[in-house]
Amino acid sequence: MVEEVQAVVGTTAEGAAEETLDMAALDEVLDQYEGQEGALIPVLQRAQAIYGYLPPEVLEHISDRLGTPLSQIYGVATFYAQFYLQKRGRHAVRVCDGTACHVRGAGKIITALEKELGVQAGETTPDYRVTLEVVYCLGSCGLSPVAVIDEQVVGRLIPEKAVALVRELD
Ligand code: FES
The missing domain is CATH 3.40.30.10 (Glutaredoxin)
Structure with a gap:
């Protein structure tokens, strides 16, 4: 899973205080699943492989792109133990x-x-x-x-x- 894409964390002009996530790799994944039924779980798996966990802005982006309510995405992400909503250790x-x-x-x-x-x-x-x-x-x-x-x-x-x-x- 981890070999997918290494990512993606940048910093703001002020420095490292605030992280910004590059959504380009995620957009590529979302392009592949566009219009497909049952895309949510594989998309979440791929997103986690990219970012190492599922931060709120990634879930919001997935919600926007798939047209799936954010509450439903959180419901799935919190139901399955395989998904992490907090940044994890190396x-x-x-x-x-x-x-x-x-x-x-x-x-x-x-x-x-x-x-x-x-x-x-x-x-x-x-x-x-x-x-x-x-x-x-x-x-x-x-x-x-x-x-x-x-x-x-x-x-x-x-x-x-x-x-x-x-x-x-x-
Ligand atoms: S109780 Fe089975 S491996 Fe620990």
């Missing part, structure tokens, strides 16, 4: 707190990572380095407790190892 750290992982100490891993990163689970560090998430069963209960750091599954985790792995992320 790295995703997902700690499992499903039953098997929970009984084997996932809570301590989550607490250690929250302390290390200075954010709560579900949040992104202010420098957008890491998004910390809690998930519920990754299907690898035999390896519990488990986390997925970016695409890599790490099993039999302990808090110290989780912190060390996160420190290695650039």
Whole structure:
């Protein structure tokens, strides 16, 4: 998904205080889907691949171009877990707190990572380095407790190892 188009963030004349998004890549996608039924979800997927998440101005632009009410677009974007409405970190750290992982100490891993990163689970560090998430069963209960750091599954985790792995992320 990420290989699609790299994007697209510019700054205003005043500097970096305010970001402006280049809609050209999104317009190309919208051109491809023009007039097609059921375009909304694939368009949202492609838009997220371009921008990394779905900021309000992107959703408004999609609404304008598809003629779909903004409320309906928000309804879809918030219903599916695959869509992100907040800017995400360069790295995703997902700690499992499903039953098997929970009984084997996932809570301590989550607490250690929250302390290390200075954010709560579900949040992104202010420098957008890491998004910390809690998930519920990754299907690898035999390896519990488990986390997925970016695409890599790490099993039999302990808090110290989780912190060390996160420190290695650039
Ligand atoms: S409960 Fe964590 S992988 Fe299943």
